Amino acid sequence: MSGSPDRVRVLHVNDAAFTAHRLLKVAARHGEPWSFYPRAVADPSWTGISGRARFAGRGAAWVAGLARRAAGVDLLHVHSGAMLKHTRLVPKRFVLHLHGTDIRTLQYEPAWRDSVLWGVRSAAAVLYSTPDLAEHVLPHRPDAVYFPVPIDLGSLPVHPDRPEPRVFFASRWEDVKGLEAQLAIARRLVTETDAAVAVTGLDWGPGADAARSAGVELVPRMPYDAYVRYMAESSVVVGQSAGILSSSELEAIGTGVPVVAPLVPGYYPDAPPIGGGADAWGRPDAVTDAALVALRHPVSTSGAAWIARTHDAELGYRTLADLYPRLLDRAGARPIP
Known part of the structure; x- marks a missing residue:
């Protein structure tokens, strides 16, 4: 070396x-x-x-x-x-x-x-x-x-085929993460998938009870390796609605699982491979639409290649x-x- x-x-x-x-x-x-x-x-x-x-x-x-x-x-x-x-x-x-x-x-x-x-x-x-x-x-x-x-790409699991569809909200339920938009996305996903898809999220943050009331199945916080594996094994990961990609969203992208999130226009000119993105900023329905498309047409993404180039x-x-x-x-x- x-x-x-x-x-x-x-x-x-x-x-x-x-x-x-x-x-x-x-x-x-x-x-x-x-x-x-x-x-x-x-x-x-x-x-x-x-x-x-x-x-x-x-x-x-x-x-x-x-x-x-x-x-x-x-x-x-x-x-x-x-x-x-x-x-x-x-x-x-x-x-x-x-x-x-x-x-x-x-x-x-x-x-x-x-x-x-x-x-x-x-x-x-x-x-x-x-x-x-x-x-x-x-x-x-x-x-x-x-x-x-x-991001340590070599330590990330690879998104596998998942027979039972599951959406996972990766962030804590808090205003700084875009809580109201997250709740709006969750409510519509629960309504439109009608129990055919498990809509899950972390039992974490001051808005966790509101997420539970919206129909989200909350799971306990878990050790890092288990958390990353849970993201990778989901069908779709919903990132925070604050307009940025923090560690959780980036790790999810790196596993190849489809990720949807709104991004502030101009923050990521290198076009991360996610659903929604800058076009969905301020539009929770656009994020939900992207999640529903990913559920109907499940594919792994080129996320690892993008992470390798940028993070x-x-x-x-x-x-x-x-x-x-x-x-x-x-x-x-x-x-x-």
Whole structure:
């Protein structure tokens, strides 16, 4: 395996939607000295004054651990602006990777705004994972780079023939995912398939009860591998109605299962192979029509080829392998030989 000629030592801090782990898996194949440090997790049983004290102690230990690891690397790659309240305590050059809620929502909340915007303005480079985030980050950081969600194609199951038709809503039932449009799609699918098709979705999100009332059969949240397999084994996957493709929709596309979703026009000029797409933006009925067509004429899609061209983890790795040395050159730092 060939390594990067500059061999920049990078510590990925935290993970979001498996992005860090997918990139690190590829980096390891290339012999890169990149490593991972998970975020601290509080025990929900820690309550009251003693619980707060234990949480503060764990946080202090986490920061101390980060400082030790940071001393042995050239660069930090911080996943999520929500990590900045703690990672900013360790003075080290860093890349900030924004994944969604951190820049779309948290930057507008008083408790988070200062730390998120400090990170956006102070980072050596800023990456954002979906095209809708541009309007939230570019005003503060015009040189921020769109970094498509990396997908590990080799780990995805392949869409099989399924004798019993099933539609699966892949997102949680929440306003940020386009809840009202999702419910409209679900109601019509339930009505028009008349129990001949299992219309299913995750039992997750504040709108889950409304989805159940609409006739959706809710299934429990499941481990990642089981979740991806459930998507692949469905007849049609309905993506979120927020106009973007996040990790779940991209993974479903990569398996070859037919995916339907509305997309904001202009977000994906490379024409993802899904039903609906930009033509269905703001039109739940158009998404439902696409789902019904896919049910009547079941075929596997060319999704894997599209993912390989646009979102494969190898592409993400190459972007970072090119970026990291340039950031150190800019700072006058020198990577290990």
